[in-house]
Amino acid sequence: xxxxxxxxxxxxALIGFWDASGRLATWYLNLQTxxxxxALGFDTLDHILDIVVSPDRRSWEWKDEAPLAxxxxxxxxxxxxxxxxxxxxxxxxxxxxxxxxxxxPLWEHWAPDPTWRIPTLPPATAI
Numbered sequence: 001x002x003x004x005x006x007x008x009x010x011x012x013a014l015i016g017f018w019d020a021s022g023r024l025a026t027w028y029l030n031l032q033t034x035x036x037x038x039a040l041g042f043d044t045l046d047h048i049l050d051i052v053v054s055p056d057r058r059s060w061e062w063k064d065e066a067p068l069a070x071x072x073x074x075x076x077x078x079x080x081x082x083x084x085x086x087x088x089x090x091x092x093x094x095x096x097x098x099x100x101x102x103x104x105p106l107w108e109h110w111a112p113d114p115t116w117r118i119p120t121l122p123p124a125t126a127i
Contacts, residue, residue: 003110005102008035011047011085012092014103016110024108027053029092031085047085048077055108057097062089 001018015028029051035042048068053060068085071077077085096103 003107005107006035007102010034010092011088013044014092014096016107022111024055026055027057027096029053029089029096031089031092047088049082049085049089051089051093053093053096057099060093060097 001022003016003018005014005016011032011034013030013032015030017025017028019025031047031049031051033045033047035044048064048071050063051060052063068077068082072079072082094100099105
């Protein structure tokens with residue numbers, strides 16, 4: 001079980017992961033480019049660095065700092081872009097820790113309606 005909250009203009013997504021018993025196991029802030037609409041759906045690009053937050057929002061940690069530093073050292077990410085990524089993570093984390101929309105605490109108890117059917121994707125079309 002996972003729930004992904006994505007604001008189309010935001011450079012992050014909040015993912016809630018639930019364990020097999022239905023309890024929230026962790027929050028995960030995925031830092032990424034804002035969604036871009038395409039002919040087939042949506043595209044985004046992962047920004048390597050992420051933040052893992054405890055279910056009660058009392059503790060958190062950066063994830064993948066070393067891979068981001070390596071990407072900077074290899075010239076794949078500029079130092080300025082790396083700082084922008086970190087700043088976006090800090091902004092998103094503050095919203096999550098404060099329980100501000102769209103990261104309000106009600107999501108911790110969310111579950112899909114059991115009558116919902118799994119949607120099907122339309123046939124692929126050539127771009």
